[in-house]
Amino acid sequence: MNSLSLYRDARLATLDGPEPWGALVENGAVLVGDGRIVWMGALPRLPSELAARVETEHHLHNAWITPGLIDCHTHLVYGGLRAKEFEARLAGLSYEEIAHAGGGIRSTVQATRLAGESGLLKTARQRLAALCADGVTTIEIKSGYGLSLVDEARMLQVARRLGHDGGVDVRTSFLALHALPPEFDGRADDYVAEACQWLAKLHEAGLVDAVDAFCERIGFSCAQVERLFIKARELGLPVKLHAEQLSDQGGAQLAARFKALSCDHLEWLSPEGVQAMAQAGTVAVLLPGAFHFLGETRLPPLAALQEAGVPLAVATDHNPGSSPLLSLRLAMSLACRHFGLTPEQALRGATVNAARALGLADRGRLRTGLRADLCVWAVDHPRELSYWMGGRMLTHRVLAGQEMLDA
Ligand code: NIG
Numbered sequence: 001m002n003s004l005s006l007y008r009d010a011r012l013a014t015l016d017g018p019e020p021w022g023a024l025v026e027n028g029a030v031l032v033g034d035g036r037i038v039w040m041g042a043l044p045r046l047p048s049e050l051a052a053r054v055e056t057e058h059h060l061h062n063a064w065i066t067p068g069l070i071d072c073h074t075h076l077v078y079g080g081l082r083a084k085e086f087e088a089r090l091a092g093l094s095y096e097e098i099a100h101a102g103g104g105i106r107s108t109v110q111a112t113r114l115a116g117e118s119g120l121l122k123t124a125r126q127r128l129a130a131l132c133a134d135g136v137t138t139i140e141i142k143s144g145y146g147l148s149l150v151d152e153a154r155m156l157q158v159a160r161r162l163g164h165d166g167g168v169d170v171r172t173s174f175l176a177l178h179a180l181p182p183e184f185d186g187r188a189d190d191y192v193a194e195a196c197q198w199l200a201k202l203h204e205a206g207l208v209d210a211v212d213a214f215c216e217r218i219g220f221s222c223a224q225v226e227r228l229f230i231k232a233r234e235l236g237l238p239v240k241l242h243a244e245q246l247s248d249q250g251g252a253q254l255a256a257r258f259k260a261l262s263c264d265h266l267e268w269l270s271p272e273g274v275q276a277m278a279q280a281g282t283v284a285v286l287l288p289g290a291f292h293f294l295g296e297t298r299l300p301p302l303a304a305l306q307e308a309g310v311p312l313a314v315a316t317d318h319n320p321g322s323s324p325l326l327s328l329r330l331a332m333s334l335a336c337r338h339f340g341l342t343p344e345q346a347l348r349g350a351t352v353n354a355a356r357a358l359g360l361a362d363r364g365r366l367r368t369g370l371r372a373d374l375c376v377w378a379v380d381h382p383r384e385l386s387y388w389m390g391g392r393m394l395t396h397r398v399l400a401g402q403e404m405l406d407a
């Protein structure tokens with residue numbers, strides 16, 4: 001084994017297990033080697049044979065160690081901005097009205113197609129740096145602003161490239177069923193058929209980890225999404241869904257039939273949708289940034305979800321139209337304020353349950369043998385991660401055992 005690093009004199013919030021914050025460990029330490037957690041616990045219990053092999057020690061002055069944060073739903077790669085649309089919405093136009101008038105997602109598609117690979121990379125890197133500086137170690141990035149084979153491929157390549165840069169682990173989702181591109185006006189079913197073919201090609205090129213769609217009046221119907229999901233199943237790819245954001249389409253029930261990893265948004269989720277998700281083990285990804293930024297008032301059915309035992313995740317949904325949010329901690333804070341999560345639930349939502357929403361069993365908790373993705377926070381208690389709105393409290397960010405210098 002390569003060199004061992006010891007993070008010591010810390011307190012640990014493991015998020016592993018049902019007790020509050022997982023388990024809290026005082027005078028704790030985490031030993032890291034070969035990208036994994038080799039040992040963790042109360043420092044006096046560190047076995048002497050391991051202590052003898054420690055090469056680097058980080059004294060953390062009673063700071064808190066949590067699992068690295070996981071942003072399980074973003075649209076980070078895109079061209080242009082939609083700040084003018086924000087003004088229009090403040091002046092009274094709705095998100096759907098703007099979409100119908102040719103603004104919305106379609107305007108970002110136009111800007112994305114024009115931006116070129118280097119333009120997309122440059123702006124996405126800047127946004128990614130902000131998310132990482134606030135604790136993100138794994139991020140999901142969707143396509144969905146290209147809407148042609150080449151443009152979707154470019155978005156996914158840029159997302160992969162961000163991962164290869166080395167500062168964060170990237171998972172990609174294919175979201176061609178996000179909006180109908182103008183060249184397919186009036187031919188939505190033809191577009192779905194094309195998108196299924198693109199999926200096969202992009203999967204073969206190693207660019208896709210999961211398949212997503214926008215099931216909505218201004219997006220795609222359940223029948224159309226089902227055709228894509230059948231293709232995903234054929235290819236062995238997991239699915240997830242933007243479901244019941246603006247209306248109840250029964251998308252959650254459809255997604256549950258395909259054992260979806262997650263259904264996301266869910267403001268209009270029905271009781272039947274809740275039950276279907278519970279039975280399928282599908283995670284509910286809450287996106288309070290979009291709820292807040294669009295000035296929504298209808299809440300996801302949180303009590304019903306919790307009663308049914310559906311795991312809750314929290315993500316930024318970073319995108320230029322409905323959620324230009326660049327802090328997962330702020331998303332946690334908004335989830336507490338708007339959706340009634342406790343700070344402990346919000347942290348689970350951005351760690352262990354977010355990992356589950358991406359189908360990743362090797363992270364999201366502090367446990368021996370899992371990936372050493374860690375955040376060290378200069379706070380008095382992990383509840384503060386949802387309390388502070390902004391500010392810098394991250395002192396170390398560790399990605400697969402590597403100390404990242406941005407923290
Ligand atoms: O998750 N709802 C659909 N997609 C995005 C918004 C995309 C956009 O407005 O550009 C979302 O909120």
Ligand code: FE
Pocket residue numbers: 073074075242317319
């Ligand atoms: Fe989204």
